[in-house]
Amino acid sequence: MEQQVHFTTLATPDLDAARRFYVDGLGWTPLLDVPGEIVFFQVAPGTVLAFFEAAQFGQDLGTGPERPAVSGVTLAHNVGDRDAVRALADAMAAAGGTVLTAPEEGAFGGVFHALVRDPNGVVWEVAHNPGWSVDADGTVRLG
Template sequence: MGQDVHFITVAAPDLDAARRFYDALGWRATLDVPAEIVFYRSAPGQLLGFFQAEKFARDQGARAEHLSVSGLTLSQNLSSRAEVIALVDRMVAAGGTVRKAPQQGEFGGVFHAHVADPNGLVWEVAHNPAWSVGPDGSVALG
């Protein structure tokens, strides 16, 4: 197996809320099938999809009430503390819920916040001055 992740797909109990949230943040759908699934480009060569929860469950042979996003964060590293605060404000205005307000992190010198999207997917919005993201999306750690 190659060391690549091309699709991250999340069960969305409220697909329309997911669509409104990401659209409000300026994301543009790569594929949008109403009442079923919406995909957004999340990184070069990678898509983040939101699949209507009952259909997601049927696809996996599971029960929809057993689906939840847990023990996972998606993260975005920004250039400054001010950008972290501004993005958290935009996420809240778009329907997100702050789980951890912007603050100095306990680990690794990061300034960060955690915000859940309307379906419970948690984003860590961070500024770690030791890490950088290149124009091509490549990440340098330290």
């Protein structure tokens, strides 16, 4: 298996709220939007983030103890400076998100960040990390 993830799919109890937050509030453009079912966003070359209506997500996966719920997940978005962290956290709040941690110094690696929960509970870390960069070929550099 190649070391790649092409889709990240999150169950959402309110697909319309997710759509309003990401499309109307943040200005994202759907790659594919199936009302009442799922909305896909291309977030990087070859990478898609999807929000799947929770009941249909459960049906798609099946049920039972072999299908445990995932916990402890955040999505992260890195920006160029501390002011951009503040601006994006404010924009996400204006779009219907809830600021969980106001922009502040992080506990690790010189990161300045904020945590914002979208209307369906997805937690985003908005961060300025001076040790993070992406080369022209897409290679991520940390540290």
